[in-house]
Amino acid sequence: MKTYTINDFEKIEEIIKSAQTCFIGINNPGSAPYIIPMNFGYENGTFYLHSGPEGKKTELIRNDNRISLSLHGNTKLVFQHPEVACSYSMSAESIICEGKVKFITDYDEKIRCLNIIMRHYTNREFKYNAPAVNNICIWEIKPEQIFCKSFGNSAKR
Numbered sequence: 001m002k003t004y005t006i007n008d009f010e011k012i013e014e015i016i017k018s019a020q021t022c023f024i025g026i027n028n029p030g031s032a033p034y035i036i037p038m039n040f041g042y043e044n045g046t047f048y049l050h051s052g053p054e055g056k057k058t059e060l061i062r063n064d065n066r067i068s069l070s071l072h073g074n075t076k077l078v079f080q081h082p083e084v085a086c087s088y089s090m091s092a093e094s095i096i097c098e099g100k101v102k103f104i105t106d107y108d109e110k111i112r113c114l115n116i117i118m119r120h121y122t123n124r125e126f127k128y129n130a131p132a133v134n135n136i137c138i139w140e141i142k143p144e145q146i147f148c149k150s151f152g153n154s155a156k157r
């Protein structure tokens, strides 16, 4: 299977916008990296995540705000011969972003970010109640590096 590096930013953004979830990887001192799935929103080159105020991930990120995001899409099982295991592979597009988390604390800005996250999944506008907004953590990540690869034919679509 051919692997392509994708440098076209428009194409990269298209892949980001088509991804349903991301995996975040964060530093977990003395242990393996902590990797969990999260929903996200994306606008103007910036990722937005949301979480509760407590828990392992927020504790870890408060100690070390470096983060990796991994997203992928357009997965398809492909093969050259159905009887040959080695001829099977997965065509897909995959992105890794590296950056640092900044917590958004301003109330109106939090609402703006929540709308960006919701727009990733729905076409609807939402109202939010103040206690929920005050409680929620909004993570802003401006990627310092983005790597994008296409595995298989999907680069040609």
Ligand SMILES: Cc1cc2nc3c(=O)[nH]c(=O)nc-3n(C[C@H](O)[C@H](O)[C@H](O)COP(=O)(O)OP(=O)(O)OC[C@H]3O[C@@H](n4cnc5c(N)ncnc54)[C@H](O)[C@@H]3O)c2cc1C
Pocket: 021, 036, 037, 038, 039, 040, 049, 050, 051, 052, 054, 055, 056, 057, 058
């Ligand atoms: C598709 C998807 C999307 C999600 N989107 C979001 C989101 O947008 N925001 C959000 O806050 N959470 C989201 N979650 C849940 C998220 O993956 C974490 O489980 C959750 O945020 C709790 O993380 P924590 O570090 O606070 O865990 P804690 O509650 O502190 O967990 C303690 C322990 O539970 C285990 N654990 C925690 N999470 C997971 C997990 N996902 N899988 C297996 N074991 C786990 C770990 O061993 C961890 O040490 C999503 C989950 C899925 C499957």
